[in-house]
Amino acid sequence: MTGLEPLVVVGDVLLDRDVRGVASRLSPDAPAPVVDVTDDVSRPGGAGLAAVLAARSGREVVLVTALGEDRASDRVRQALVGRVRLVELPLHGSLPVKTRVLADGRPLVRIDRGGGEVGRADAAVGRALAEAHAVLVADYGRGTTQALRSLLTGAARRVPLVWDPHPRGGPPVPGARLVTPNAAEATVLCPGEGDSLAAHARRGAELAERWAAAAVAVTLGERGVLLTRPRSAAPMLVPSPYRAAGDPCGAGDCFAAVAACALADGCLPEEALQLAVASAAAFVSAGGAGDPALWRTPPATGLARPAGGDAFATAASVRARGGTVVATGGCFDLLHAGHVGLLESARRIGDCLIVCVNSDASLRRLKGPGRPLNPLEDRLRVLAALGSVDAVVAFEEDTPEALLDRLRPDVWVKGGDYSADDLPEAQALRAWGGQAVVLPYLDGRSTTGLADRAARAAASGS
Template sequence: MTSPQPLVVVGDVLLDHDIAGVAGRLTPDGPAPVVDVTTDLCHPGGAGLAAVLAARSGREVVLVTALGEDAASQSVRDGLRGRVRLVELPLDGTLPVKTRVLAGGRPLVRIDRGGGEVGPATGAVREALAGARAVLVADYGRGTAEAVRPMLAEAAHRVPLVWDPHPRGGAPVPGARLVTPNAAEAAALSPDEGDSLGAHARRGAELAERWAAASVAVTLGDRGVLLARARSTAPMLVPAPYRAAGDPCGAGDCFAALAAAALADGALPEEAVQQAVAGAAAFVAAGGAGDPALWEGPAAGADPRADDDVFALAEAVRARGGTVVATGGCFDLLHAGHVGLLDSARRIGDCLIVCVNSDDSLRRLKGPGRPLTPLEDRMRVLAALGSVDAVVAFEEDTPAVLLHSLRPDVWVKGGDYSAEDLPEASVLRAWGGQAVVLPYLDGRSTSRLARRAAHAATVGSGESG
């Protein structure tokens, strides 16, 4: 449930400029590739990207950052309009612009220009932080966090504060709930030979003690995230749910934003990290910060629906030639059979979308007394699984109407019947999709679990009487 208090993001905004294309030849005057441009995209980066990602769930997000009067600053304002609420600090100079030239999805060169001096914090900044439910500091070492530092130190004693550090920036304020350096940043801040999990664990624990932070999450790319605490010798490793093939630019901002959002909703750091790891993997798989759907989707404050993100994800995966896999069911009591099916389904393609019967749809299908678990809880549990990229509900007796809009490449069901017997098979054929059946763990079913629980309750009641 979205908190009525906003999530406040404090940090340095950049303008990200991505020029992407195909390089199939070299220039005649030197061994340099010629890039035939296919896309040219500008969008807010740094703290601006983190704020947009935090706002995608529909929560109110306030972004405290420094902007000037230059063209890049105005471009950022335009990109953030309707998505987050801006509280500006003055910027004497120009906003940093980071330009990447990519060929075949791989960066060839990066060009950085611009920069300026951040002015003093205003009363509007203090007011925004005073009303925050949680705070995320996206520190790129360009002055915003330092300008607001005394206010951030006070906020850390009241609400969860996540600090995404940078070697060029200052140390996190004491009392941060979670600090999120990547492996290279942690190594620069706390030198320790080697790239082993043990070395990362020692760095994380040492940094947590140095910064007086409740926990430090060292992000390790495809290996996942190592969550460490001061003087702890047993860190928690949260592996990535799958190897996401996509542009990793912005993955750290996504991880920090999702962790802060989870803490704002009352999650423990361990829960927040698990949710953020799964969300960051889906972000990379969908194309990362360069995914056009991220900037074309519904803006904050425009009554966005979770469904919109589902369709945007499917479209983004299709746009880059990936395979969209979908499955459906009631999932009234999630059990080992469901988990095995979902794990297998995710390995078929590049994203897995789960279509769930609404409470009324499930009741019509299963009869009185159902559902045992309300729709909101069923969707939340499914979304927490590492194999699941998105969850969407449907009100009809079958998902046929939803599938016509979603248009997955593969529809998966578990059971002992043939794919041609599935009612969805004819629906999928309309756009060249394929229905498949995967093996199901024998003896696992929601109905059987419910009967067993009811029998146990009856026996227990008889014995106690």
């Protein structure tokens, strides 16, 4: 593994099955659509999906869950090999199976079957939680978290614990660092008061106090997430970076998994939520839990978390699943509308966008004394916060050619009005079959122009 301390995911695993097809006619014996099946896939759901998504951070992930001796349990075990380490509780019965029937990508019906009783935990479960650097509880109300409640209460006193609740499950243990109900779940737990931000803020604060949680993050779909604390009158809204069109199945698991990994890395809750919201949007846009790339091959160690993760691991992951790696570069000293438009356009070209950034010394040699206006650390952080950016990496040289030789993107993007063949990086890209492209740049926007206007305004006001 990567040397990162383990994250322990505790909760109920399900087997999710998607039966996909096309519906172009109605049944002759009932007013129901006939689905001509084109695909039938199964994958771990519930806590299993949350654990797989958490493993993309590159840290070791231990999944504590109940599995039985049935075929569905065996399929879950096989799917998790090489992804997470399993610590099992006995399941007396069969694993729950959720089957969605989708026509033209839209769900028609869901069929649930199976279920059982969770058995007693053994010493291995206690050791796993004792060694955890952080804990994510994915409670689907099937009994796993209830069976481990005393152990989870102890863990919350020692390490960051994120609890993703379910109306059918029990309340979070006291001391949870973050609880992540969605709007519908929060409304069930605190009925009434409507769907306004103010109503959700009151619910979140009430739940935080009721559960003795440090914070409650109510996820609001396209509106983002509302961070609330006990007896706090100032909730914080973290909006989604863009409107994600796609299958939302598993978005809550993605949100909770990324938030837990970020807290394990030492992030503040506000920082963790920004990462989690951007990651959930990207997850939905990529197809949600049904994205074949998520399950095609076990992830390599060191996979980066979205937005600001390790550039080389991100490129390797995308390349391994047959995707297109896009990169661009520049100083990005004062991020402006021209930069944002270029980055958004570049991201749409492929399956990830890696931004190569001049170091402070490199930028100073390029732009002269007085630059940079913002140090490298700040520039990297601002870029990493953009929803269009999957990873950032700095280079010390005057040009990014040496970095590109290591990164080997499929497409190198620059903004401007010159020919792609004239780019100094174009020849380097040909060595591995890469392509340089030029995208239109928003006229009249530049860091130098902004700095000049600011200087003139300051001078006229003095």
